[in-house]
Amino acid sequence: MATVDEIEVPVRLREKAYDKFKQHLLARELRAGQFVSQRELVKLTGLSLGAIRELIPRLEADGLLKTVPQRGLQIAHVDVNLIRDAFQYRLFLEREAVMLFATNATSETVAELRRRHKKIIAECESTEKRKKPLTPELMDWAEETDFSLHRSIVDALGNAIISEAYRINHMKIRLIRQQQTSFLDGRIVPAMKEHLAVLDAVGKRDVERAVDALTRHIRIAEDRALGRAAPDTERVNLVS
Known part of the structure; x- marks a missing residue:
């Protein structure tokens, strides 16, 4: 059975990934409607590919990102x-x-x-x-x-x-x-x-x-x- 510390570590990493994404969004390093790849997000945030992959569902649920087939990840499009x-x-x-x-x-x-x-x-x-x-x-x-x-x-x-x-x-x-x-x-x-x-x-x-x-x-x-x-x-x- 996982210990409390073993459970809390991935939770903290997910929160760190989310905060990093928000920082870059607010700094206008990510723009509305922009297409980005997972590896580009890794390079931009300095986080691991695994952390980015865990982050994507939350960003999609919050309406800040969506997956577009054949094109990749798109920052929320303003309309x-x-x-x-x-x-x-x-x-x-x-x-x-x-x-x-x-x-x-x-x-x-x-x-x-x-x-x-x-x-x-x-x-x-x-x-x-x-x-x-x-x-x-x-x-x-x-x-x-x-x-x-x-x-x-x-x-x-x-x-x-x-x-x-x-x-x-x-x-x-x-x-x-x-x-x-x-x-x-x-x-x-x-x-x-x-x-x-x-x-x-x-x-x-x-x-x-x-x-x-x-x-x-x-x-x-x-x-x-x-x-x-x-x-x-x-x-x-x-x-x-």
């Missing part, structure tokens, strides 16, 4: 159906979660999130005034701050299964951004301001307003992904 499905799932889940977040989030949590968002806005506007391009560090910080708010909202549900499912859907959202629209091209400041509208409502414990602000933010993101950019009149003003 209208994926965009609509991913954003519908996100909207359904986050609307429910933000009601609890608006009730239970601590004042300290809200204040820290607001501080980070305002600092990013200030950095972006300062860079724009100097007619300089945004630095990779600032763009990475904005991306992480964007996710940190949404992650905090969903985690407020206190449900590990939902939180993990949300993170998988977030991977698909990242693929959509890479393929269809650039979060980092003129979108950082408007997105941060939309977040501040949500946080302002949360800080005032205004559940209905928080739901409305979050819904609007997600709808704008979906419209951009589908090529239906919101008009200037729809932009959110910075909340003081």
Whole structure:
């Protein structure tokens, strides 16, 4: 009979393989719709062929990869159906979660999130005034701050299964951004301001307003992904 350690080792290896794949996906070293072979994944991740073969069924189950006969492995392909499905799932889940977040989030949590968002806005506007391009560090910080708010909202549900499912859907959202629209091209400041509208409502414990602000933010993101950019009149003003 296998010991506990003998059982845990392959489990840890599978988790390591999954984490490695996600890292390369988020680093844009793997692109939506790209075809890759098992051996290419071995070279990219530094993992064994056995680990990659064990990883494939999980990635297929999560909708991040599929096996195409005669062609090999394909990273999730971005199309209208994926965009609509991913954003519908996100909207359904986050609307429910933000009601609890608006009730239970601590004042300290809200204040820290607001501080980070305002600092990013200030950095972006300062860079724009100097007619300089945004630095990779600032763009990475904005991306992480964007996710940190949404992650905090969903985690407020206190449900590990939902939180993990949300993170998988977030991977698909990242693929959509890479393929269809650039979060980092003129979108950082408007997105941060939309977040501040949500946080302002949360800080005032205004559940209905928080739901409305979050819904609007997600709808704008979906419209951009589908090529239906919101008009200037729809932009959110910075909340003081």
